[in-house]
Amino acid sequence: MSVVSLYWLGWLAGTVALFWAAPSRVRHLVLAAISLAFLTVHAPVSAVVLSVLAVLCFWLPRLSPRPAPAIFAMVLAIVALLVAYKAGILTIGAAFDDTGAVVRLVMPLGLSYYAFRCIHYLLEHYKGALPPHRFSDFIGYLFFLPTLLAGPIHRFPDYQHDLSQHRWDADTFSRGLERVLYGYAQIVILGNWFASTKLPALIAGIDPSREALIAYLDALRFGLNVYFQFAGYSNVAIGFALLLGFSVIENFDWPFLRRNISEFWRSWHISLSGWCRAYVYMPVVAVTRNVQLGALATMLAIALWHELSLRYVLWGLYHGLGIVAWQLFQRAKPALPMLRGPVAQGLAVGGSVALTFNFVILSFVLIKEATMPDMLRAYATIFTGTW
Amino acid sequence: MTDSDALSPFPAALDRIEATVDPQRIFLQGEQVLRYGDLFDRVRRLASFFRARNLAPGARVVIASRDDRHVITLLIAMIRTGVTAVVADPAAPADELNKLIRAADAHGLMIDAGHPAAAEARDVLRDGGVFLTLHPEEERRGLLGRLLADKTGYPALLKDHAPARDLPGTLPDDTRAYILFTSGTTSNPKGVEITHGNLFAHISTLNRVYGYDPNARILNQLPLHHTDGLVEGPMCALLSGGTLYRPGPFSIQQIGTLADWIARHRITHLVTVPTVLALIERLGDADRAMFRTGDFRFIVSLAGYLDEGLWRRFEDRFGTRIVNVYGLTETVSGSLYAGPDDASHRYGTIGKPVDCECRIVDEAGNDLSPGQVGELLLRGPHVMPGYFRNLEATTEALRDGWLHTGDLATMDDTGCYAIVGRKKSVIIKGGINVYPEKVNAALKSHPEVVDAATFSLPDPVWGETVAACVTLRTPIAPSALIEHCRSLIAPESLPAEIHVLPEFPRGPAGKPVLNALKSHVLKARSQAPAPDPAAEVYVIAARCFKTSAADLSPASTPENTAGWDSYAHMELTNALECALGIRLAPKDIMSMGSLGDVERIVRGKLAA
Numbered sequence: 001m002s003v004v005s006l007y008w009l010g011w012l013a014g015t016v017a018l019f020w021a022a023p024s025r026v027r028h029l030v031l032a033a034i035s036l037a038f039l040t041v042h043a044p045v046s047a048v049v050l051s052v053l054a055v056l057c058f059w060l061p062r063l064s065p066r067p068a069p070a071i072f073a074m075v076l077a078i079v080a081l082l083v084a085y086k087a088g089i090l091t092i093g094a095a096f097d098d099t100g101a102v103v104r105l106v107m108p109l110g111l112s113y114y115a116f117r118c119i120h121y122l123l124e125h126y127k128g129a130l131p132p133h134r135f136s137d138f139i140g141y142l143f144f145l146p147t148l149l150a151g152p153i154h155r156f157p158d159y160q161h162d163l164s165q166h167r168w169d170a171d172t173f174s175r176g177l178e179r180v181l182y183g184y185a186q187i188v189i190l191g192n193w194f195a196s197t198k199l200p201a202l203i204a205g206i207d208p209s210r211e212a213l214i215a216y217l218d219a220l221r222f223g224l225n226v227y228f229q230f231a232g233y234s235n236v237a238i239g240f241a242l243l244l245g246f247s248v249i250e251n252f253d254w255p256f257l258r259r260n261i262s263e264f265w266r267s268w269h270i271s272l273s274g275w276c277r278a279y280v281y282m283p284v285v286a287v288t289r290n291v292q293l294g295a296l297a298t299m300l301a302i303a304l305w306h307e308l309s310l311r312y313v314l315w316g317l318y319h320g321l322g323i324v325a326w327q328l329f330q331r332a333k334p335a336l337p338m339l340r341g342p343v344a345q346g347l348a349v350g351g352s353v354a355l356t357f358n359f360v361i362l363s364f365v366l367i368k369e370a371t372m373p374d375m376l377r378a379y380a381t382i383f384t385g386t387w
Numbered sequence: 388m389t390d391s392d393a394l395s396p397f398p399a400a401l402d403r404i405e406a407t408v409d410p411q412r413i414f415l416q417g418e419q420v421l422r423y424g425d426l427f428d429r430v431r432r433l434a435s436f437f438r439a440r441n442l443a444p445g446a447r448v449v450i451a452s453r454d455d456r457h458v459i460t461l462l463i464a465m466i467r468t469g470v471t472a473v474v475a476d477p478a479a480p481a482d483e484l485n486k487l488i489r490a491a492d493a494h495g496l497m498i499d500a501g502h503p504a505a506a507e508a509r510d511v512l513r514d515g516g517v518f519l520t521l522h523p524e525e526e527r528r529g530l531l532g533r534l535l536a537d538k539t540g541y542p543a544l545l546k547d548h549a550p551a552r553d554l555p556g557t558l559p560d561d562t563r564a565y566i567l568f569t570s571g572t573t574s575n576p577k578g579v580e581i582t583h584g585n586l587f588a589h590i591s592t593l594n595r596v597y598g599y600d601p602n603a604r605i606l607n608q609l610p611l612h613h614t615d616g617l618v619e620g621p622m623c624a625l626l627s628g629g630t631l632y633r634p635g636p637f638s639i640q641q642i643g644t645l646a647d648w649i650a651r652h653r654i655t656h657l658v659t660v661p662t663v664l665a666l667i668e669r670l671g672d673a674d675r676a677m678f679r680t681g682d683f684r685f686i687v688s689l690a691g692y693l694d695e696g697l698w699r700r701f702e703d704r705f706g707t708r709i710v711n712v713y714g715l716t717e718t719v720s721g722s723l724y725a726g727p728d729d730a731s732h733r734y735g736t737i738g739k740p741v742d743c744e745c746r747i748v749d750e751a752g753n754d755l756s757p758g759q760v761g762e763l764l765l766r767g768p769h770v771m772p773g774y775f776r777n778l779e780a781t782t783e784a785l786r787d788g789w790l791h792t793g794d795l796a797t798m799d800d801t802g803c804y805a806i807v808g809r810k811k812s813v814i815i816k817g818g819i820n821v822y823p824e825k826v827n828a829a830l831k832s833h834p835e836v837v838d839a840a841t842f843s844l845p846d847p848v849w850g851e852t853v854a855a856c857v858t859l860r861t862p863i864a865p866s867a868l869i870e871h872c873r874s875l876i877a878p879e880s881l882p883a884e885i886h887v888l889p890e891f892p893r894g895p896a897g898k899p900v901l902n903a904l905k906s907h908v909l910k911a912r913s914q915a916p917a918p919d920p921a922a923e924v925y926v927i928a929a930r931c932f933k934t935s936a937a938d939l940s941p942a943s944t945p946e947n948t949a950g951w952d953s954y955a956h957m958e959l960t961n962a963l964e965c966a967l968g969i970r971l972a973p974k975d976i977m978s979m980g981s982l983g984d985v986e987r988i989v990r991g992k993l994a995a
Contacts, residue, residue: 127978131643161674164643165650171681262952277953278977286973291957327954 003149003236004187011038012180015145016243020168028140028163031244035143043109045092050114053078054142057118058135061125071126075119082115086308110148112305116275117142121156123279131160146240150233152251152271162246172242179239186232195225212385215378216361223364227255230269249274256360259352261322264360269302276301291327296320306367311375315366322359393560395583400626401430401467402554408601408628415621416652417455417633419524426460429542431550433464438551440495440517444469444562448495448517449488451475451502455633457521457541458611459621461497462565466583469555471563473578476612477502479877485511487568490578491775497521500540519544560584566775567614567716569820578775579716586622589719589769592742593619594627596724597656597687597710603629604682606648607658608637615690615818618720619658637663646677653682660818661693662849664709668701675947678707685710685727689720690818691850692806695735704940713737713806717790719769723804736803737796743767745804746789747796760807763796764789814843814851821853821880829875830855830885835863838891840899841882844908855882856904858890886911924986927966931958941983963989 002008015034022030039047056074064070084090085107093106121138124130133156141159199221206214234251241248255268265273280301285294296317303316339348362382369375410424442448448470452458458474465472473491475484481504488496488511495517498505509518520540564586566578593599605624609616624631634648635641637659645667648654657678664686678686688698689712698709710732714721723745725731725738732738746754747761755761770790773781784791793811798804814821823841830839837858846852857868865885872881892903928943929936932950945951951959960976963969963985969992979985 127974129978129980164647167651167653169681262954266952281953282956282977283973285953285957286960286976289957289961291954294953294957330954 003233004184004192011145012240012243016240019244024166027166029136031145032139032143035145035148038145039109039148046108046110049081049108049111050142053114053118054139057121058138061122068126071122075122078115078118078122082111083308085111086304110150113147113149113151113153114142116153116272116305117156119279120153120275124156129157131157133160137163144241144246146237146244146246147248150230150237152234152237152249153275154248154271158249159246166245169245172245172247176239176242176244179235179242181239183232183235183237183239186228186235188232191225191228191232195221195228199224210386211381212383212387215365215381215385219364219368219378219382220361222368223361226364227252256357257353258356259349260326260356261319261359262326264356265319265323268360272302272305273298276305292324295323295327299323310372311367311369315363318363318366393584395469395558395560395562396587397466397564397583398554398556398558400587401427401463404625404628412628413630414624415456415459415631415633418635419456421456421460426463428550429460429545430464430467431552431554432545432548433461434468434551434554435548436544437464437468437470439548442468442470442495442517444555444558445471446494447471447473447491447563447566448497449473449475449491449493451477451479451484451496451498451508452521453477453499454521454523455611456524457497459631461541462611462617462621463625466564466586467554469558469562472565474565474567474612474617476610476877480504480874481507482875483877484508488512490568491566495519497541558583561772565617567612567617569716569822577777577780579771580773580775581719581771585719585769585771586618587626588742588767589721590618590622590626592769593623593721596721596741597623597727598684599623599627599629599656601628603627603656604632604652604654605629605656605658606632606634606645606652606654608633608635609658609660609690609818610636613690613819614716614720615658615660619687619689637666642667646674649677649683650680653680655682655684656687657683658687658689661688661691661697662817664688664693664701665697665847665849668697668704675704675706675942678705683707687712689714691815694847694850698734708732711737713804715790715792717771717784717792718743718765718767719771722765722767722769725803730801731803733799733801733803736799736805738804739802740765740767740804743769745798747798747804757798757800760795760797762810763792763794763804763806765792766790812842814841814853816843816846816851816853816879817849819879825876826853826855826872826880826882829872829880830857830868830882832875833863833868833871835860836868838899840891840901840904842901842905844905852883853880854884854886854905854908856886856888856891856899856908858888862887884908923966924963924982924989927962928959928982928985931955931962939982941981941986943982944980959985967993969993 015031018034019027019031036047036051039050060070060074061067081090091106092108121130121141137160138156140163141156144154144159147154199217203214203217203221206217208214231252238248238250249271251270253267253270255264258264258267276298281294281298284297285291288294297320299320300313300316303312303319306312339345362379365375365378365382369378404423405427408423410422410427412423413420414423414426415421437443437446448461448465450458450461450472452461462472462474464470473487473493475487477499479487484504485508488508493512493516496508496512497517497519498508498521500520500522502508505520512518522540522543524542561582561584563580564583566580568578597603599605603624605620607616607620609620611617611620620631620633623629632648632652632654634644637645649657685708687710693709693711698711702709708726710724710726712721712725713723721741722743723737723740725733725736730739744766746764746766747759748754748764749759749761766789770785773785793809793813794806795808795810796804796806812823814823826841827839830836830841837860839855839857841853841855843851844854857865865887868885869881886908888904888907891899925936925939928939928951932939932948932955934948934950939948943951945953945956956976956979959979960971964971967989969989971988971992975988975992978988
């Protein structure tokens with residue numbers, strides 16, 4: 001089911017109407033009921049998995065005589081479930097191409113997102129950092145239709161904050177409409193038309209002898225399409241949440257204009273990178289006191305969250321090593337001569353942005369190509385071919 | 388002062404509001420809701436009850452209740468019928484309440500049924516006095532609840548009294564609207580009498596200065612037995628046709644709830660005391676956006692000295708304006724206003740007088756020039772006619788129509804006034820008046836206490852705090868003295884610290900020299916152990932985040948602090964361990980979500 005469809009817009013509009021028509025005290029539960037109904041219709045396995053997780057995540061730490069082991073056992077079980085589906089050990093079906101070949105195995109809708117929400121909830125419970133709440137609040141958080149399918153991975157304290165201050169606000173509603181429209185424009189115009197149709201046509205018109213330029217532009221096209229599509233989906237989700245009076249964490253913040261790879265990861269898929277910073281980087285660094293190891297572990301986790309494959313492992317290591325290099329540069333920076341004057345500083349900033357941009361664009365080659373030989377061939381073409 | 392031939396504006400004003408405001412509109416939103424329609428229905432039924440029980444205009448009735456809805460409804464009913472309300476502290480010990488009833492020579496007492504002093508207080512009433520118990524109001528009762536429910540007290544009695552249709556059309560302007568006792572237990576109690584004319588004139592001023600209108604949503608959770616809770620809450624809301632919000636008494640744990648109310652109910656004005664602002668600013672992990680709701684207009688700070696630093700920091704951090712108000716119970720509530728307009732909103736001042744006149748005079752009563760320090764005098768239609776049956780106190784406070792405030796003030800070139808000290812001995816702790824004489828009397832009632840002297844000390848949160856020195860017959864722990872006082876005086880009057888001295892330094896008249904005692908206490912404090920090194924957290928964090936320590940607070944988080952990235956987080960961890968000689972466990976490092984968390988964790992480690 002595509003978000004770019006009248007069918008989905010119908011769900012969106014109906015949800016908003018029913019939500020605001022309900023008495024204020026039960027609105028979040030009405031939304032949860034709609035979300036459950038949506039999942040039951042479109043992904044019954046997901047409905048069951050999410051319902052079971054909701055009950056276990058809330059009650060297990062509270063009813064267990066030893067909450068800490070129960071929490072960690074539960075976290076491991078969720079990770080195992082996620083890995084099992086991503087590795088294809090468990091599946092609920094398969095997607096096929098035109099020839100009938102299996103393209104990918106299907107996993108429960110939204111599992112990658114709500115599994116991370118559950119782990120976040122459990123670990124914050126362990127830290128004692130959750131605001132006071134009831135089971136119904138937690139249900140409202142997990143069964144939150146706007147972010148159920150494709151994120152952002154919003155946090156429980158933010159949801160609870162909005163819920164406790166919840167009210168009708170025409171400005172918020174108006175902003176929600178704008179964000180939904182903006183999101184659809186990103187997906188349809190910038191992603192589907194420009195990056196997926198217009199840009200390939202332009203690239204196809206380039207002299208085939210300029211193979212390096214073509215390979216580079218293809219990586220650029222791929223990266224832009226990923227960005228426009230995913231940022232568009234995030235904007236639709238954020239707009240949908242605003243229509244319901246909730247502010248959901250932003251997921252992208254002009255990532256291609258960042259001056260270093262650390263900044264890039266603070267502005268690209270912010271909810272996932274923030275999650276990994278809190279629950280992968282921090283624990284690894286807290287135990288090992290090694291920030292380089294923390295960076296590598298974090299980027300590997302982000303990579304494997306997308307897909308359990310060698311190409312994503314390489315992609316994660318590529319970005320992890322990039323962050324390590326940046327950290328080492330930061331240490332060495334005080335010993336380097338200071339750039340003085342606006343021209344020099346401006347050039348330095350421009351150069352930093354260009355370097356970061358190309359570092360990220362080149363990383364897309366790792367996940368764009370179907371096979372390892374194709375990937376190596378693409379890099380060889382970019383670095384040794386004709387521009 | 389009021390003209391005795393003039394008529395009270397209240398009957399016509401209240402009738403107009405009753406006739407024009409939608410009965411379904413919410414007047415009071417607390418734990419329960421009171422709508423305008425229900426309010427006026429109850430006011431008319433209470434008027435019938437008052438008439439049936441011979442509570443005529445001029446009768447004085449003491450109200451002692453923790454239920455805001457009851458206090459406010461009874462007060463408005465009394466104002467509408469010309470009865471004088473005497474609002475008492477519902478937490479006052481029996482002895483204090485009884486003295487207040489006697490001092491007011493009350494014709495009636497309306498008190499919570501569960502009040503521990505209710506039965507005793509009934510006996511203190513004058514013969515034939517009306518005694519009425521107030522009961523909690525529950526919207527929905529089960530069968531058992533209905534069977535066991537009170538049938539004689541308030542609000543059950545309302546159904547036996549039809550709404551009065553012939554309320555007084557006119558009342559004299561000098562009808563006493565209420566009496567508030569600012570000192571109830573000394574031999575010379577001072578009950579501030581406020582007339583209908585005083586009250587109406589002042590509310591008109593407040594509603595104009597603050598811009599209150601039917602869209603005003605005022606959050607005021609100050610106690611109703613203080614003028615700042617009573618007048619700047621329900622009375623302002625009522626006469627503007629707006630809504631009053633009272634989310635229960637303030638506590639640090641409740642800052643989040645306060646923020647929720649401000650956002651959810653679209654609060655336009657928060658009326659509070661500087662202590663609450665200090666607690667929000669210093670101790671709470673308060674949301675910087677809590678006042679940036681689009682509806683919120685400004686904070687009204689009253690009943691105490693607003694520290695200039697706090698004022699600036701608070702406005703800067705929360706992006707909202709604070710209007711600093713100066714006034715006394717004797718002037719209904721306010722008199723001078725620093726804001727909301729730019730001309731009077733000057734930090735460190737109490738702004739300019741509105742609808743009243745000010746003078747600054749020396750000991751001889753001569754007017755002083757700008758910049759010179761003298762006593763602040765006030766005159767205006769909102770100034771009380773006097774203290775109830777206390778001619779001596781009245782003539783001392785009101786001379787030639789001018790109220791002598793007892794506060795030392797100065798005026799700058801722009802016409803803004805600033806308070807620089809106080810002639811009177813009263814201590815203002817978090818907006819609440821504490822009378823040293825009352826504390827001294829409580830301390831001296833202990834058999835081992837020879838003499839006691841109570842005074843104020845500066846406090847960053849409360850503005851002032853209560854301290855006492857005692858001389859003893861035989862040694863006794865200060866904690867035992869505090870326990871002794873607990874049953875005699877209100878909790879807010881209890882000394883925060885008691886120092887035992889062999890004897891007091893005394894002046895020529897034999898009185899303890901308070902300044903010498905203060906110096907002694909402050910010196911003893913300065914010799915106390917140094918503050919714990921956890922305060923170093925901010926300096927170390929500033930170094931790690933490459934920012935200024937002044938920009939950091941307990942509410943600083945990675946999200947709102949530039950430079951606090953995951954790399955700096957580990958730098959902070961290592962720096963804290965090196966500087967303070969502690970070892971942070973992985974769980975500690977992961978729990979450092981704000982500098983408040985860091986401070987708490989470090990303090991715990993140091994204590995261990």
